[in-house]
Amino acid sequence: MTTRNMAAIALTLVSLILLVPGLLQPALTITATLPVFNKEIFRQTQNVLQAVKSLYESGNYFVAGLVLLFSVIVPFIKAALLGVMLAIKSPQTKYRLYLFVRSISKWAMADVFAVGVFIAFLASKATDNLDAVIGAGFYYFVGYCLVSNLAFQFLRIPAPERNNQ
Numbered sequence: 001m002t003t004r005n006m007a008a009i010a011l012t013l014v015s016l017i018l019l020v021p022g023l024l025q026p027a028l029t030i031t032a033t034l035p036v037f038n039k040e041i042f043r044q045t046q047n048v049l050q051a052v053k054s055l056y057e058s059g060n061y062f063v064a065g066l067v068l069l070f071s072v073i074v075p076f077i078k079a080a081l082l083g084v085m086l087a088i089k090s091p092q093t094k095y096r097l098y099l100f101v102r103s104i105s106k107w108a109m110a111d112v113f114a115v116g117v118f119i120a121f122l123a124s125k126a127t128d129n130l131d132a133v134i135g136a137g138f139y140y141f142v143g144y145c146l147v148s149n150l151a152f153q154f155l156r157i158p159a160p161e162r163n164n165q
């Protein structure tokens with residue numbers, strides 16, 4: 001195994017360590033107040049998994065499914081496939097898995113979710129009666145996004161040689 005691939009494995013493990021609190025820690029707290037009375041009328045703090053549950057319970061099944069799939073399931077599948085990919089001996093199978101992981105990485109919405117939370121944060125700051133506070137979960141999640149992408153940049157799986165017969 002190459003040094004680059006060992007670095008990819010190490011970075012993948014670090015990304016998973018960041019992903020777990022990124023999913024479980026509060027990502028965003030939104031508070032609404034009545035400006036006249038300066039009284040809080042709404043406060044909601046959610047992490048990624050709670051957001052999926054809230055979306056599902058409010059009938060937004062498609063959006064809940066997308067967030068669950070691309071922000072929760074795909075990251076764990078990518079990490080598992082990396083381990084499988086590096087354990088497989090067949091160069092053809094290893095390379096096919098590499099191409100598959102590379103293709104699903106393009107569709108991962110982890111970074112899209114992080115940007116969405118940040119946009120919600122900025123939008124709430126632009127309104128007098130809304131306030132938003134980004135929680136630790138957001139930073140863990142962004143850390144996961146960055147480290148996971150970096151891990152894949154280190155990964156090198158060469159294309160199998162073709163036999164010309």
